[in-house]
Amino acid sequence: MPDQMRSYLDFEKPVAELEAKVDELRALAASGSDIGDEISRIEDKAQQALSDLYANLTPWQKTLVARHPQRPHFTDFVSTLITEFTPLAGDRKFADDEALMGGFGRFRGESICVIGQEKGATTDSRIKHNFGMARPEGYRKAVRLMEMADRFGIPVLSLADSAGAYPGIGAEERGVAEAIARSTDTCLSLGVPNVAIITGEGMSGGAIAITTANKVMMFEHAIYSVISPEAASSILWRDGTKAQEVATNMKITAQDMLRFGVIDQILKEPSGGAHRDSAAMISATGDAIAEAFNELRNLDADGIRRQRRQKFLDIGRKLG
Numbered sequence: 015m016p017d018q019m020r021s022y023l024d025f026e027k028p029v030a031e032l033e034a035k036v037d038e039l040r041a042l043a044a045s046g047s048d049i050g051d052e053i054s055r056i057e058d059k060a061q062q063a064l065s066d067l068y069a070n071l072t073p074w075q076k077t078l079v080a081r082h083p084q085r086p087h088f089t090d091f092v093s094t095l096i097t098e099f100t101p102l103a104g105d106r107k108f109a110d111d112e113a114l115m116g117g118f119g120r121f122r123g124e125s126i127c128v129i130g131q132e133k134g135a136t137t138d139s140r141i142k143h144n145f146g147m148a149r150p151e152g153y154r155k156a157v158r159l160m161e162m163a164d165r166f167g168i169p170v171l172s173l174a175d176s177a178g179a180y181p182g183i184g185a186e187e188r189g190v191a192e193a194i195a196r197s198t199d200t201c202l203s204l205g206v207p208n209v210a211i212i213t214g215e216g217m218s219g220g221a222i223a224i225t226t227a228n229k230v231m232m233f234e235h236a237i238y239s240v241i242s243p244e245a246a247s248s249i250l251w252r253d254g255t256k257a258q259e260v261a262t263n264m265k266i267t268a269q270d271m272l273r274f275g276v277i278d279q280i281l282k283e284p285s286g287g288a289h290r291d292s293a294a295m296i297s298a299t300g301d302a303i304a305e306a307f308n309e310l311r312n313l314d315a316d317g318i319r320r321q322r323r324q325k326f327l328d329i330g331r332k333l334g
Contacts, residue, residue, distance in 0.1 A: 023078050029067065029286075032060035064286045071235065074258040076267050077243060079235040080214045081177075084289035086296055088115055088130040088173050091213075094293075095300045096121055096128055105154035108188060113144040113180070114152030114224075116159045118168065122304055127163035129156050129224055130173030133214075146215075147180040150193035153223050157193075157200045160208075169307055170208040172201075172224040177242060179220035194219040201226035202322060205315030209306045211281070211299065212236045212268075213288070228322045229306045230276070232268035233295075234283040238276065239266040275329045279306075 022030040039053045071079065079085075092099055092115075099119035103110040116129035131148060134140035163170050179190050201208060201224065210225035216238035232238060241249075243257040246264060250256075271277040281302055284291040313321060 021082070021084055023075075023082065025075055025078070026064075026067065029060055029064045032056055032063060036060060061285070068235075068286055072258075073237075073261040073264070073267050074243070076235045077237050077261050079287045080233075080237045082214075082287060082289050083133075083135070084292075085175075085214050086288055086292040087135060087175065087213075088132040090292060091130075091173055091296055091299065092119070092128060094296045095303070096126065099128070102155070102159060105151040105158060107154055108151045111144075111149050111152030111155060112142055113146055113176075114148035114156055115143075116156060118159075118163075121171070122300075124307075125166075125168045127159055127168050127170045128173070129159055129170070131176040131220075131224075133175060144180060146176040147178060148176065148220060149180045149182075149185045150188040150190045153179070153190070153193035153197040156197050156224055160197075160200045160204060164204050164206050167206055169206050169310075170204060170227075171303060172208065172210040172227060174210060174212045174216045174221040174225050175214035176217060176220045177215050178217040179223075191219075194223040197223035198226050202326075203319070204322075205318055207307055207310035207313070207318055208322075209303060209310075211303070212238050212277075213299075217242055226322075226326070228310055228318060228325065229278050231279045231281055231302060231306070232271060232277050233281050233288055234268055235287055236268055237266040238268070238271050239264055275331065278325075 036053060036056050039049055039056065043049055043053060096119040099117055101115060101117035113131060114129065115132050116127070118125065118127050120126065131146040132143045133146035134143040160170055179185065179194060198219070208227040210227035210230045212221065212225065212232045214233070214236055216225065216232070216236060218240055221238065243261040243264060244254045247256040247260045248254045250260070265274070268277065268280045272280055279302065281299060284294050288295040310318065
């Protein structure tokens with residue numbers, strides 16, 4: 015990430031030390047020192063250490079990677095993959111919710127409706143987008159967009175990345191549970207193809223509300239669960255420090271989800287995670303989206319609904 019300082023996770027310390035050494039040697043080389051071979055040797059060592067580390071991540075480590083602040087966000091995917099994007103605001107009932115964004119545009123020349131959570135990349139934008147935790151009006155906006163797409167025969171793409179729906183008092187007073195349920199029901203009833211991708215965190219009904227799709231994909235190091243490991247630990251033991259143990263037992267990784275039939279495909283991330291090469295990850299995601307919609311192209315509205323219904327009825331029946 016040449017445009018910003020790379021942020022390392024705690025378990026990446028060995029890689030961080032090697033890459034810091036590479037930076038030091040490059041600074042020496044810039045002053046005239048002939049140490050090109052040494053730089054290449056340490057670069058190779060750092061890359062190998064990174065590959066080895068990410069080949070054997072624990073569920074808790076995957077959770078930390080899924081939450082990495084530099085992973086590509088909703089606005090990154092839209093700005094790169096969607097042309098002529100026109101965002102729509104508001105649920106026509108209460109307010110606009112910038113935690114859940116959406117609108118219409120073109121994906122590789124075809125009309126598309128895009129919805130998803132945006133966490134924000136800076137302090138100001140994170141506050142603006144409420145860290146990706148949508149309120150009831152966000153899910154009602156999603157319903158409004160999906161129903162409009164259905165009316166005009168436009169496929170729907172959902173990008174989920176959220177720690178969950180906002181649990182504040184105001185959200186409860188305005189019916190967040192009902193809004194999530196209606197959004198989930200709308201996903202299931204669409205007569206147009208819908209494709210969903212969990213790019214980071216897919217937590218609780220806040221994610222399910224927009225990912226109940228014909229085809230569901232996950233990034234390699236994303237997580238998908240009814241509750242966060244910390245919250246589950248607090249409920250079971252009244253102690254949030256057991257989150258690492260809980261993460262393993264909850265089966266929240268993309269690999270677990272594929273084995274249980276909850277998702278259809280895992281999108282491989284660059285070595286070191288999607289945040290290491292966002293451009294490559296977004297490009298690969300675009301190819302996967304195109305392939306997914308192409309597979310559904312020849313189904314009529316009833317066929318779309320039957321395929322989606324059967325997909326969810328089959329969850330857990332076919333273990334890989």
